Amino acid sequence: MKVKKKKNMTIYKISNILESTYNDKVMSVLDHFSGFYKIYESGYKEPVLVSGVDGVGTKLRLAIDYKKYDVIGEDCFAMCANDVLCHGALPLFFLDYLACGKLDYTIVKKIIQGIAISCKKNNTCLIGGETAEMPEIYKKNDYDIAGFCVGIVEKNHIIDGRKLIQEEDILIGLPSSGVHSNGFSVIRNIFSTEDFMKSFQEKPFYETLLIPTKIYHFPIHTLLKKFLIHGLAHITGGGISDNLYRILPENLSAVVKKEKIPIQPVFNYIQKKGNLSEHEMWNTFNMGVGMIIVVSFKEKYHILNKLHILGEKPFILGNIVKGNKKVFLK
Incomplete structure (x- = not known):
């Protein structure tokens, strides 16, 4: 129960960071089990959703060792957004998966802030994610992160x-x-x-x-x-x-x-x-x-x-x- 309570408190504390990236297309809140994003008023005739997923690799180790946690978030967004971009898509929203040995709000906040800053610069909404505390898998201050980016492109404008x-x-x-x-x-x-x-x-x-x-x-x-x-x-x-x-x-x-x-x-x-x-x-x-x-x-x-x-x-x-x-x- 303590772990769950701590996790819920962390979500509550970072909610304002996520909400700062929202636009009027976001329909969900962090209490929902999923993120909602409306595309029916997007102005596309034949909209195609383009998705990408990636991580930061072992650059994480260096970032963790030197406590540069915001870089982790920026890199995670960039790797996903650049892949979606390769097919001409505009990024709509982003989600992250953050796993750690022991939840540290200060570290989580810096990582999420890194993602959010990149999202705002590129008109992308950070609409949710998952934070998993797994002490049997990760050491106390170890973190791993993956990102998920969804973009949109007109069908006849797909770059292939x-x-x-x-x-x-x-x-x-x-x-x-x-x-x-x-x-x-x-x-x-x-x-x-x-x-x-x-x-x-x-x-x-x-x-x-x-x-x-x-x-x-x-x-x-x-x-x-x-x-x-x-x-x-x-x-x-x-x-x-x-x-x-x-x-x-x-x-x-x-x-x-x-x-x-x-x-x-x-x-x-x-x-x-x-x-x-x-x-x-x-x-x-x-x-x-x-x-x-x-x-x-x-x-x-x-x-x-x-x-x-x-x-x-x-x-x-x-x-x-x-x-x-x-x-x-x-």
């Missing part, structure tokens, strides 16, 4: 690279904010606790590693109002090759020119310290590319110009050629 990408299309890269949320098992095998505290670019190295995953909602949806995007690839685990492969048609391949990518110093530092091969690096990390936009070569300059106006730093990193669904890193 396998159907839209054409020969001679151009690959435009949007920079990542850093390592994002992938490759941390490799990183933690390379660097010691002392290494994480060493200065890198005038601050402790762990601070660079914990920079939150960039969210690409604003630039992509701004482009979609004017341009036809043939494909979007969120560069996560498996690097450029694995994620770009997922959106290619069977009869086309992608050529990526590594020298065109502005590789961030953090990746060179990781490679040198871990004595990692080029193959290991490019198949584990984003290498400075957070999102790849596939567009017609006829529109590349207009799109690049628009992205620059939006404050982005885009770069052309390759193109689409005839082939049998392969990604060539050159």
Whole structure:
């Protein structure tokens, strides 16, 4: 009963954080067993719901060790929202699953605040979630988190690279904010606790590693109002090759020119310290590319110009050629 009472008190205390993200489409309250969100007045003719689920991986360990709990929430939202974005969807609402060894309101609040801040920035409602206290599974201060994002898109506006990408299309890269949320098992095998505290670019190295995953909602949806995007690839685990492969048609391949990518110093530092091969690096990390936009070569300059106006730093990193669904890193 004490655990249940404590959990209920935590829900009550964080309710104002969730409610700060609500709009007039939210119909539920936290006492409900589920979240309600009305879409019948959304203005879509043939609305399609697009869902995504993800976590933060072992970046969690680093965030917990250095008590950067808000980062956990921001990353969780970003990983889910960027995936939903890849099909042209506008995020509607978000839910989280938070598991821990022992419930600590202060920590839970910081994690939820991280999610809520990202939700508000991207017009997404944090309408609920689940907090599970499992002392037999997790240590006292250990946490795990998963997020669930649901978006909406008009049926005839769904971005599906396998159907839209054409020969001679151009690959435009949007920079990542850093390592994002992938490759941390490799990183933690390379660097010691002392290494994480060493200065890198005038601050402790762990601070660079914990920079939150960039969210690409604003630039992509701004482009979609004017341009036809043939494909979007969120560069996560498996690097450029694995994620770009997922959106290619069977009869086309992608050529990526590594020298065109502005590789961030953090990746060179990781490679040198871990004595990692080029193959290991490019198949584990984003290498400075957070999102790849596939567009017609006829529109590349207009799109690049628009992205620059939006404050982005885009770069052309390759193109689409005839082939049998392969990604060539050159």
